[in-house]
Amino acid sequence: MGTRVLTVNTGSSSAKLRVLDDEVVIATRDTAPETVGDVVVELLGEHPVDAVGHRVVHGGPRHTVPVRIDDGVLDDLRELVPLAPLHQPVAIAAIQKVQQIRPDLPSVACFDTAFHADLPAAARTYALPVAWRTADELRRYGFHGLSYAWASRRSAALLARDDLRLVVAHLGSGASLAAIHGTRPVDTTMGFTPMDGLVMATRSGAVDPGLLLWLMQHRGIEPGQLRDALDSDSGLLGIAGTEDMREVIDRSRAGDQDAVLAFEVYLHRLSAGVAAMAASLGGIDALVFTGGVGERAPEVRRRTAERLAFLGVGLESVANAAVTADTADADLTAPGAVVRTLVVTAREDLEIARGVRSALG
Numbered sequence: 001m002g003t004r005v006l007t008v009n010t011g012s013s014s015a016k017l018r019v020l021d022d023e024v025v026i027a028t029r030d031t032a033p034e035t036v037g038d039v040v041v042e043l044l045g046e047h048p049v050d051a052v053g054h055r056v057v058h059g060g061p062r063h064t065v066p067v068r069i070d071d072g073v074l075d076d077l078r079e080l081v082p083l084a085p086l087h088q089p090v091a092i093a094a095i096q097k098v099q100q101i102r103p104d105l106p107s108v109a110c111f112d113t114a115f116h117a118d119l120p121a122a123a124r125t126y127a128l129p130v131a132w133r134t135a136d137e138l139r140r141y142g143f144h145g146l147s148y149a150w151a152s153r154r155s156a157a158l159l160a161r162d163d164l165r166l167v168v169a170h171l172g173s174g175a176s177l178a179a180i181h182g183t184r185p186v187d188t189t190m191g192f193t194p195m196d197g198l199v200m201a202t203r204s205g206a207v208d209p210g211l212l213l214w215l216m217q218h219r220g221i222e223p224g225q226l227r228d229a230l231d232s233d234s235g236l237l238g239i240a241g242t243e244d245m246r247e248v249i250d251r252s253r254a255g256d257q258d259a260v261l262a263f264e265v266y267l268h269r270l271s272a273g274v275a276a277m278a279a280s281l282g283g284i285d286a287l288v289f290t291g292g293v294g295e296r297a298p299e300v301r302r303r304t305a306e307r308l309a310f311l312g313v314g315l316e317s318v319a320n321a322a323v324t325a326d327t328a329d330a331d332l333t334a335p336g337a338v339v340r341t342l343v344v345t346a347r348e349d350l351e352i353a354r355g356v357r358s359a360l361g
């Protein structure tokens with residue numbers, strides 16, 4: 001038996017728990033964040049483990065590698081709650097529950113921001129007054145790093161190259177893009193918080209800051225209201241009245257104008273973002289789709305590829321239509337297309353387990 005790790009991947013509304021023996025998954029449970037404790041008791045009763053790894057969305061400037069969790073680390077994570085209010089509290093709650101259940105087990109935090117810690121200065125720097133930037137370390141932190149780390153390593157293996165210029169689209173409830181050269185981050189769409197960039201299920205993505213100031217000054221919107229609206233009432237939900245991409249696609253096919261608009265806005269921001277990421281790389285060798293929508297929505301992949309044909313992207317239609325669920329990773333490239341197009345199943349659990357072993361030596 002190898003090193004057994006329990007991975008706890010908490011999202012804003014769900015938690016994915018896996019027990020891995022080295023890289024082999026021997027148990028899996030998906031649950032709501034509030035029932036993580038009960039599931040942990042079940043899993044650990046059936047499968048002894050050596051350590052626990054937790055996905056934490058925001059590590060801030062202090063935490064750029066996986067770290068063993070102690071009271072000081074927990075204090076640091078609490079300070080970052082305002083920057084990731086949908087994710088950070090549930091991750092902290094899961095950490096505390098596991099520690100209460102098994103205080104003897106080493107716990108490691110693995111950060112989504114860590115992958116982007118070495119973004120080039122031009123990509124990470126905001127054009128703000130220097131006093132603001134330096135006093136509070138205001139920068140583009142980037143997110144979905146665990147997913148990007150796996151997708152870049154897996155793409156290199158699938159295409160037998162370690163110098164690929166990759167644009168990876170992590171499309172789920174939260175959505176972002178990353179430009180990656182080999183395994184080195186070059187650019188990304190999320191910023192200081194996970195609100196920035198692409199249109200998401202309930203998050204707005206990029207919005208003119210002047211518009212937000214106008215709402216505060218002329219409509220009396222308070223900061224807390226603004227945060228809640230941008231995080232929870234915007235995105236697909238704000239335009240179409242649903243956060244479910246499947247429903248958006250079905251309704252748009254039926255001619256529902258709100259759904260048509262929501263899908264077109266989503267695709268517009270996505271395809272423009274891919275082109276921008278390709279520019280950051282000086283070209284693109286492969287476009288990689290991952291995450292729930294990226295893996296399960298052929299229509300999103302097809303419509304995005306059509307808009308990116310000028311870059312040399314092209315999908316083989318039968319192969320694209322066949323990838324609709326958690327199937328094996330796939331190459332969807334059309335014959336003659338210059339840019340390879342892949343679907344890579346998100347495996348944040350493998351990256352978390354890898355981080356645990358690194359932190360514990």
